[in-house]
Amino acid sequence: MTLTADDVKKIAYLARLGIDQQDVESYTKDLSGMLELMTQMSETNTDGVLPMAHPMDQSQRLRVDEVTEQDNRNNFQAIAPQVEEGLYLVPKVIE
Amino acid sequence: MHNKSIKELASGLRSGEFSSVELTQAFLARIKQHQSLNCFISVTEDLALQAAKLADHRIATGNADLLTGIPIAQKDIFCTQGIKTTCGSKMLDNFIAPYNATVVEKLNDVGAVMLGKLNMDEFAMGSSNETSYYGVVRNPWQTDSVPGGSSGGSAAAIAARLSVCATGTDTGGSIRQPAALCGITGLKPTYGRVSRYGMIAYASSLDQGGPMARSAEDTAILMQAMAGFDPKDSSSVDMPVPDYQAGLGVDLKGLTIGLPKEFFGDGLSGNVAAVIEKAIQEYQKMGAVVKEVSMPNLKLAIPAYYVIAPAECSANLSRFDGVRFGYRCENPQDLTDLYTRSRGEAFGKEVKRRILMGTYALSAGYYDAYYIKAQKIRRLISEDFKKTLAEVDVIMGPVTPSTAFGIGEKMGNPIEMYLSDIYTIAINLAGLPAMSIPAGFAEGKPVGLQVIGNYFTEDRLLNIAHQYQQVTDWHQRSPKGFE
Structure with a gap:
């Protein structure tokens, strides 16, 4: 399976990831190489094999619904690019 | 001082031979002297000296752990409150972590002295430390070679005696591969054994933090401080932590070692294979029994x-x-x-x-x-390990197919770079513990022996490494210029 430059641009958009025009060709080549490597998997029959999502096969631990964290808003916002009155600022989304 | 083990240093601190402040100053001076290796992203000199002073006080008042006052360094993937935490990326070049990772908290609590934050591949994605925004780390054994990755700064700093020990993380080989290429000891624990809280995530079902040091004994001491259940990590496993140091005295008579034929096929360089075979013979001399096994899905x-x-x-x-x-x-x-x-x-x-x-x-x-x-393939690989580890006690093989490669050599070919993790990656998919142990040299560069065990058998792996280090001295060798 090989990808085209347009495929790569589409994937980059899905990931909201800017890539330089001049690098599109090398990403296309690298990703196609990776997909080539993955064709090895299709040669192995996995019918009836349960997908393994996690090494421990454990279920999520539950805890009592109690507040355990203190309010860290000021600390967290101190490292944000742009904040105002406790809010994170981004370019206008709705006119 | 920089060649002493943790136990020797702890006893020197207690007898008054030297203070933690003096010890810390000595390591800080070495870090400065060998800056060209580029092991550190941040050196936290003032904080280290403050921590050393506190440690000296703790030791004087008899309130000390083995690691109290011992200089260590943290891979820059672990969040350190109030200290820049970059994960090797421009993305976090301005990131001052607002809290501590559990591993950092635990090591601070025992009074270990953090010298700084170690260089690494960007977001732990790499096998050579060349993807770091902060530049490549040089391998002290041959400075035009890579130290491995992603914990390249950790491995190189320990090999060059710029820190007594260090933390690392391993998603596909990132503790074991640099440990092998730099000639030090590294342990990738069972998934869930060491808390991932505050450890910047790359691939959450594979990531695991672990200790790196020169000897298995030092690795065991560091592991003791790092391991344990953490309610803040949803995949942390609630199981008692054994006394790793106490487990170091067991003899290896009757130990069965599985050698997967897939680990010794095409792709393994001849000089590495020769070193690994010799190391396995050493285990046979200690009474271990070797058995050929096969894991077809590897x-x-x-x-x-x-x-x-x-x-x-x-x-x-x-x-x-x-x-x-x-x-x-x-x-x-x-x-x-x-x-x-x-x-x-x-x-x-x-x-x-x-x-x-x-x-x-x-x-x-x-x-x-x-x-x-x-x-589904992950399940098949995991089943291969399960079957094999029901037949043998541990699996052994190489950590890497070759010794440290040259800086720049594989950067143009990502697939070739990925293949340098061919013997380490399967272990992360299964979630098993594994170690890299210095086993000798090929053309002047270190070779690592990999030992893989069943879930939560870190104590056994550490003992197996320790026994080997009682009859060999590879782990004590210093690179030239760093003695």
């Missing part, structure tokens, strides 16, 4: 990993969006532009490659063919 570990790890990475790294922390581009036109350019300008090429791969593997229409298929 060959699928690389393709399965390069679906699963990028898939998890593309999800994990979506948090770096230029909104709440980290890098933000100048003058964003709109929200999409803010996301796209912030991420585009701040992530390096390897990180982008993996985000793209993961996004593709998880996208509609390809999810079953790649992601679910890879998870």
Whole structure:
């Protein structure tokens, strides 16, 4: 399976990831190489094999619904690019 | 002082032979002297000296642990409150962590003295430390070679005696491979044994933090302080932690060692194979029994990993969006532009490659063919290990197919770079513990022996490494110029 430059641009958009025009060709080549490597998997029959999502096969631990964290808003916002009155600022989304 | 073990240093601190402040100053001076290795992203000199002073007080008042006053260093993937935590990326070049990782908290609590934050591949994605925004780390054994990755700064700093020991993380070999290439000892614990809280995530079902040091004994002491249940990590395993040091005296008579034929086939360089065979003979002399085994699905570990790890990475790294922390581009036109350019300008090429791969593997229409298929293969690999570890006590083999390669040698060919983790990746897919032990040299460069055990048998692995280090001195060798 090989990808085209347009495929790569589409994937980059899905990931909201800017890539330089001049690098599109090398990403296309690298990703196609990776997909080539993955064709090895299709040669192995996995019918009836349960997908393994996690090494421990454990279920999520539950805890009592109690507040355990203190309010860290000021600390967290101190490292944000742009904040105002406790809010994170981004370019206008709705006119 | 820089060649002493943790136990020797602890006894020197207690007898008054030297203070932790003096010890810390000695290591800080070595870090400065060998800056050209580029092991550290940040050196926290003032904080280290403050911590050393406190440690001296603790030792004087008899309130000390073995690690109290011992200089250590943290891989820059672990959040350190009030200290820059970059994960090797431009994305976090301005990130002052607002809290401590549990591992950092635990090591601070025992009074270990943190010298600084160690260089690493960007977001732990790499096998050579060349993807770091802060530049490549040089291998002290041969400075035009890579130290391995992603915990390259950790391994090189220990080999060069710039820190007594260090933390690392291992998602596909990132503790074991640099440990092997730099001639030190490293342990990748069972998944869930060491808390991941505050350890910046790459591939959450594979990531595991662990100790790195010169000897197995030092590794055991550091592991003792790092391991244990943490309610803040949802995948942390609630099981008692054994006394790792107490487990170091067991003789190896009757130990059965499985040698998977897949570990010794094409692709393994002859001089590495020779060193590994000699190390295994050493175990036979100690009374171990060797058995050839086969794990036919091992060959699928690389393709399965390069679906699963990028898939998890593309999800994990979506948090770096230029909104709440980290890098933000100048003058964003709109929200999409803010996301796209912030991420585009701040992530390096390897990180982008993996985000793209993961996004593709998880996208509609390809999810079953790649992601679910890879998870099924993961199960088959895990079953191979289960079957083999029911027949033998441990599995041994090489850590890497060759010794440290040259800086720049594999950067142009990502697939070739990925293949340098061919013997380590399967262990992460299964979630098993494994170690890298210095086993000798090939053409002047270190070779690592890999020992893989069953779940939660870190104590056994540490003992197996320790017994070998009682009859060999590879782990004590110093690179030239760093004695």
